[in-house]
Amino acid sequence: MTMTFTEPEITKELIKIHGITEAEYARICDILGREPNYTELGIFSVMWSEHCSYKNSKPILKLFPKDGANLVVKAGEENAGVVDIGDGFAIAFKIESHNHPSAVEPFQGAATGVGGIIRDIFTMGARPVVLMNSLRFGSLDKDQNKNYLRGVVGGISHYGNCIGIPTVGGEIYFDDFYEGNPLVNAFCLGILKKEDLVRAAATGVGNPVYYVGAATGRDGLGGAAFASRELTDESHEDRPAVQVGDPFMEKLLLEACLELAKSDAIVGMQDMGAAGLTCSTSETAAKGNLGVEIDLAQVPRRETGMIPYETMLSESQERMLVIAKKGKERVVEEIFEKWDLHAVKIGELKSGNLMQVFDHGKLVAQIPPKALTDEAPVYVREECEPEYLKETRAFDLSQIADAPLPSLRGVPYGTTKQSRTEIASAALGRLPRNDDEGSWNQTLLCLLDSPTIASKAWIYEQYDHMVRTDTVFLPGHDAALVRVKGMKKGIAISTDVNGLYCYLDPFEGGKIAVAEAARNVACVGAKPIAVTNCLNFGNPMKPEVFWQFHRAADGMSEACRKLGTPVTGGNVSFYNENPRGAIYPTPTIGMVGILEDIGKRVPSFFKKEGDFIYLIGTTYDELGGSQYLLTVHGLRKGMPPRLNLDFELKLQNFLQACASDRLLHSAHDLSEGGLAVALAECLFGCAGKPMGAEVNLPQSGLRIDSLLFSESQSRVLVSIAREEENSFEKKVHSSAIPFQQIGVVTRDHLKIGSWIELSSRELEQTYRQAIPRRMGE
């Protein structure tokens, strides 16, 4: 076939469209010793985008603690971090964003986000066994956000279910600040035998380079560059930049690649994710300190007339680059033949330091790979404290009456007048009629009815969360817990971050995100071991956004150091803005922990009538940034709770020790909605059959709303068998941890002091119906 396409001339306009600054262009000319051609400009554009180069975030990412015991692969070394879990096994895990594609095309955006993170894991020779996610949307009172939720959950469900990896948990918040810029962060964890670890380095001059998997099309052209700019009203015109996923193809690719990893026929493997063929070729060559030569004529394509620029930049899904051992070509080809997949030799490793791209023998690009990776530009951005903090910090709790609100005000913020009335009267219909002055009962129901707090069953029941038969805790517990067949150990995982806290105080918010995720893991009895993070922020060119980014990273680093959980990798997603401004700073944490004996796991729900309930930790008047303030009063104000890391560590060690001694029937972390919501949640272990609790809170001089809804940190609700009372109290005393026995588990009512008395059925119905009702079911 003859090329009829003439490549455009490199003009200032074209350079600008590629997101390359004048200074960067000068540097490119310097590196090449000439001006780049169109293909090369495209290659530099994607490789030097924030998404691939981390050019704006690198100086901050260096702050994270990266060292720790048992690390096999550290942050930045490979596609994902790898931690030794003993008995010859290791785990590989990572969390990554797919925010911009999901904003433009929710279903495919989310689906390919899942596909991408799965590839990152099996590229390393690990079998993916767990998926989780962290999602953010605007209010569910708006149709657009319902469509986002339906599309994103549908996309995750489509991809994860089909490929057969269980989605075992996650977290989700709804807030106006995510309007138009939803967040879709996908987490994957895989297990491997340590000797099966595959690196992404190209070594051995003369070794053949294979292209395997699906054919290349024009989808996802320049996706990495697309992800590195703000969404605008015109972003939907970028739809071709969103890829289309095929989980069936990826399932075949997964099985073939894992066979390959065990085969001894390869030296390296790299997935073609962001920046596709360009990124995988240049990165593997750069890592191996070698040159590489490929011929695009060999690349399997599903569209005709593709020019080298398009072939190099396509982000078509389900493709990998494999560096085989010379002489083992047939082994590679036979494995892929078995799975009916392409495996085509497209080039080989060369000595020297050049990546040479040919098209039918004609040289179309020639660049030193290191110039695209290690030597990409790095910027230290300007930062300054945002103005809004003056106002939010000045908030004084005494401005808010410590009283239940009249009915009409107890309605989610941001709803229209009409729906506020509807919701309020619906809530009232469930309450005693003499209650028009409002009641704490109603306040609690209002919180349980807010989608951020409510049951997420509508979401996780669309995910196959049981396939692989390793899911020991079904979704809904503080942390997900999976077994490893043939091993005594369990793996506990939690994803977490409270964006509102980070908005009000990014340092404390970052700290809390790490501490709470670790606490969730400790609640099930496991020891937190390492962290992956996905840093979702606004435009880093804005000094206020960069300040948030830096402060949040500082807070996270401090917590990771103290808790002994190094950061093993993750990703950065900037430019999360809508026409009204940046999203909340949202540094999502994926915390992984190990439970030495899965037989000693601790569930989050009450288990038995008559058990004693204890509140561990101390409650303060900390309503700043709380869901109570947001949902009931419509305020995003105050300082979020303070967190003492020394105490946090002590508490988590205590929880693990109690689990190890089998003292606990349940343990549940207090978070959004405080004590009252946590107590209610403890009742919902068995759908349709809620338990009850009768609780009395000692006088403490706190406001009533604080007692019930404060979000003070480092607090946990535990329940124990009556006969364990003495041994438990002895243990908690000797640990010097504040605690109170606050009540007992009962059959079917929740009673908290003289303030709250509700039937458990009503609580559960409100909690379970909140999202389905808004989704029109």
Next chain:
Amino acid sequence: MKACVVVFPGSNCDSDCWHVLKDVAKSDVQFVWHKESLLPEVDLIVLPGGFSYGDYLRTGAIARFSPVMRSVEEHVRKGYPVLGICNGFQVLLEAGLLPGAMLRNRNLQFICRHVYLKTENTSSPFTNCLKHGEVLRVPIAHGEGNYFCDEQTLETLEATNRIAFRYSSETGELDEAFNPNGSLAHIAGILNEKGNVLGMMPHPERVSEAILGGEDGKKIWDSILSAVA
């Protein structure tokens, strides 16, 4: 017992079934790749759940043309037990080894959760350890499990005691409220005429160990073990 689990491209409950047959039912079990045309000598064939061929065209529609299916048919003719779970059930329907078809779930969404099953047939090789009316708690995980067949077929299924399980309440009550996907006559699993082929949407392999929150699925493996013994 000797058993095999057929692996189609896109099967994803194959290793779950293998695990439960080996470690729970203590059987001698092996995988059989769909391109094989000869099956090993076994007492039981399992067609596992998953998304064979990515559900392209229709669920199970392409898998039925796999070479291995000829041997499966042969096996059925000879009277050996064949169990199709979830996608395996869909493949059996497409292959004509069981009557009827699957529609998308009534709510048009994938549903993964525990449901209750009322045992209707206790004479088949898959149900002989169960009591009539016994209720099992077993999870479903499918997008197309809404069973449908024509009136005459349904009459025949009812009259010949070939409905193995129906969706029910915890106490065995039949009502649309307990029917998760809209299946005709609450059907969760059916048998062929001879009774040696069972197709069921729920996943017994997911509730055969206490650590997974239930062991009701074990009763099906126990039944098979006692039938082939």
